[in-house]
Amino acid sequence: MRGTPPMQPSAAVRATAAMQALGTLRAVRAEWTKLRTVPGSWWLLVAVVALTVAAGGASAAAVTTEHCHPTPAACQEDTVKLSLTGVWVGQAAVAILGALAMSSEYGTGTIRAALTAVPWRGRLLTAKAVVVSALALTTGALGVLGSLLVGRLVLPGNGFTAEAGYPPLSLADGPTLRAAVGSMLYLGLIALLALGVAALVRDTAGAITVVLALLYVFPVLVSLVSSEKWRERLQEWGPASAGMAVQATRNLHSLPIGPWPGLGVLALYAAAALLAGGLTFRLRDA
Amino acid sequence: MEATIEVQGLRKQFGQTVAVDDLSFTVIPGQVTGFVGPNGAGKSTTMRVLLGLDSADAGRALIGGRAYSALRRPLTQVGALLDAAAVHPSRRGRDHLLWLAHTHGLPTRRVDELLETVGLGSAGRRRAGGYSLGMRQRLGIAAALLGDPPVLLFDEPVNGLDPEGIRWIRGFLRALAREGRAVLVSSHLMSELEDSADHLVVIGRGRLVADTPVAELLAAASGDRVALRTSDRTRAMAVLAREGATVAANGKESLSVTGLPAERITALLAAGGVPFSEVSAHRATLEEAYMELTRDAVEFQATDTQASEPRAAASQASESQASEFRAATGDGDMR
Numbered sequence: 001m002r003g004t005p006p007m008q009p010s011a012a013v014r015a016t017a018a019m020q021a022l023g024t025l026r027a028v029r030a031e032w033t034k035l036r037t038v039p040g041s042w043w044l045l046v047a048v049v050a051l052t053v054a055a056g057g058a059s060a061a062a063v064t065t066e067h068c069h070p071t072p073a074a075c076q077e078d079t080v081k082l083s084l085t086g087v088w089v090g091q092a093a094v095a096i097l098g099a100l101a102m103s104s105e106y107g108t109g110t111i112r113a114a115l116t117a118v119p120w121r122g123r124l125l126t127a128k129a130v131v132v133s134a135l136a137l138t139t140g141a142l143g144v145l146g147s148l149l150v151g152r153l154v155l156p157g158n159g160f161t162a163e164a165g166y167p168p169l170s171l172a173d174g175p176t177l178r179a180a181v182g183s184m185l186y187l188g189l190i191a192l193l194a195l196g197v198a199a200l201v202r203d204t205a206g207a208i209t210v211v212l213a214l215l216y217v218f219p220v221l222v223s224l225v226s227s228e229k230w231r232e233r234l235q236e237w238g239p240a241s242a243g244m245a246v247q248a249t250r251n252l253h254s255l256p257i258g259p260w261p262g263l264g265v266l267a268l269y270a271a272a273a274l275l276a277g278g279l280t281f282r283l284r285d286a
Numbered sequence: 287m288e289a290t291i292e293v294q295g296l297r298k299q300f301g302q303t304v305a306v307d308d309l310s311f312t313v314i315p316g317q318v319t320g321f322v323g324p325n326g327a328g329k330s331t332t333m334r335v336l337l338g339l340d341s342a343d344a345g346r347a348l349i350g351g352r353a354y355s356a357l358r359r360p361l362t363q364v365g366a367l368l369d370a371a372a373v374h375p376s377r378r379g380r381d382h383l384l385w386l387a388h389t390h391g392l393p394t395r396r397v398d399e400l401l402e403t404v405g406l407g408s409a410g411r412r413r414a415g416g417y418s419l420g421m422r423q424r425l426g427i428a429a430a431l432l433g434d435p436p437v438l439l440f441d442e443p444v445n446g447l448d449p450e451g452i453r454w455i456r457g458f459l460r461a462l463a464r465e466g467r468a469v470l471v472s473s474h475l476m477s478e479l480e481d482s483a484d485h486l487v488v489i490g491r492g493r494l495v496a497d498t499p500v501a502e503l504l505a506a507a508s509g510d511r512v513a514l515r516t517s518d519r520t521r522a523m524a525v526l527a528r529e530g531a532t533v534a535a536n537g538k539e540s541l542s543v544t545g546l547p548a549e550r551i552t553a554l555l556a557a558g559g560v561p562f563s564e565v566s567a568h569r570a571t572l573e574e575a576y577m578e579l580t581r582d583a584v585e586f587q588a589t590d591t592q593a594s595e596p597r598a599a600a601s602q603a604s605e606s607q608a609s610e611f612r613a614a615t616g617d618g619d620m621r
Binding site for chain 1: 369388
């Protein structure tokens with residue numbers, strides 16, 4: 001090393017870092033090209049928005065203040081959470097999108113071409129994570145905004161008026177904004193969870209089954225638990241039930257887990273799935 | 287970068303099965319190297335290790351002296367066609383090339399250029415699910431050539447193609463080698479490599495059987511046998527044996543002569559006034575040469591119960607595929 005000018009190594013390191021950043025950017029662009037050139041992806045993106053808004057609107061339309069005694073305010077209805085119910089349905093499409101980004105490569109065999117073009121597996125998985133989470137956030141934003149708009153239009157007709165103690169839904173309201181942003185992030189994390197699971201199991205049907213079971217079957221099983229203490233504990237630790245806590249805007253003290261800690265639990269699930277999937281991806285033969 | 291492929295002491299095991307066992311060979315630029323062996327011999331595994339898809343249990347597989355994962359912008363250094371069927375059926379052929387191009391920042395122009403080169407042109411706008419096998423092979427070759435790499439690997443590129451497609455690929459491979467690229471082409475059928483390979487790496491059960499120029503292999507397998515038809519066997523044998531040839535009778539009117547070139551034989555017979563109707567130098571096909579090689583490999587493993595079966599198949603094939611080159615014939619054929 002003697003005689004080497006001291007500036008050279010750091011310049012070389014910077015150049016390498018710049019090249020790696022460029023390589024990752026190119027990998028992200030290629031992943032986006034892959035995704036947008038398969039028609040099924042567009043149907044899934046439309047499905048995320050449509051399912052979220054439709055299911056949210058239907059839920060909002062189905063609930064009225066008629067059964068509230070003595071006054072509508074007595075119901076303590078969380079109208080924000082009610083309007084965002086559709087996220088519960090839209091997450092299925094997000095999960096499929098996230099899983100397919102990886103599993104379809106194994107299903108069609110394109111994984112080998114993908115890895116000869118981008119042999120650094122961490123980079124390839126990162127690029128996929130960037131693309132699916134960005135799409136989940138974007139479609140999630142559209143779905144959440146659409147749901148809140150529908151709720152704002154439908155709810156007053158069902159008795160949830162400002163006079164009755166239910167101000168119109170507005171993002172200017174702190175908890176409402178938190179629920180909206182949180183729901184978007186929720187969908188982003190679901191996409192990453194599904195991607196990680198798909199990298200682990202390498203099969204479309206398998207990956208989708210595992211993720212949907214975690215999201216939908218787990219809560220059903222929890223509801224069958226007779227011990228109230230255990231039921232609550234499992235709700236705290238279920239990916240969907242904990243993550244959905246971020247939508248609550250009323251009676252926060254009675255929730256099994258707070259809004260942000262709940263989303264944090266889901267983030268742990270997503271991180272664990274990505275880590276396990278990433279290690280498998282790196283170590284196993286393609 | 288030097289356009290070479292080097293495999294040194296490569297070993298790869300899947301569970302209890304040894305797919306590649308202490309395999310070493312080198313592929314040099316400017317020629318087509320055939321990579322031959324029966325199905326399951328370890329050809330695809332070797333290629334997958336070369337491309338960094340599978341990890342080696344021992345040994346090295348290098349391209350231009352480097353491991354695949356150490357290559358900068360790998361598509362500009364190595365192009366590979368592993369499995370032509372590996373395309374997303376609902377993605378258009380052109381888009382398949384496009385995402386590959388985007389991983390390396392290559393322009394869209396390059397994609398369209400290659401679609402034309404491989405003869406897909408407008409078909410690139412169609413979904414790959416509707417492609418014939420031949421079209422998929424062409425798409426796969428275009429993908430391999432995207433980065434204009436000096437090293438190319440093709441795994442069974444003519445498998446399942448029609449004669450027209452086979453001819454096209456053979457010509458294409460030769461042209462790529464003429465441009466100075468190192469081209470490694472695998473096949474489980476030696477006959478597929480006839481007329482296209484310059485050098486052969488033959489493997490069986492994961493081990494190297496032969497690493498030889500095609501011309502040498504053919505010369506060795508052909509020997510210098512000359513087949514002769516004559517109505518006067520005894521005199522012909524006497525005349526030729528006197529000149530040092532080894533003569534064997536293998537039919538009522540036919541002889542097999544070794545040790546003398548065909549021209550000399552005709553001259554001797556004519557001078558001695560021996561009647562003869564046909565003199566032909568035996569020229570082995572690549573398939574025969576291959577069978578001879580693998581026969582030795584099979585004999586080496588004679589304890590194996592399966593050994594007798596391939597041997598029977600080998601002799602059958604060399605009989606049916608033997609081709610003879612007419613070096614010289616009687617005056618009737620001299621024009």
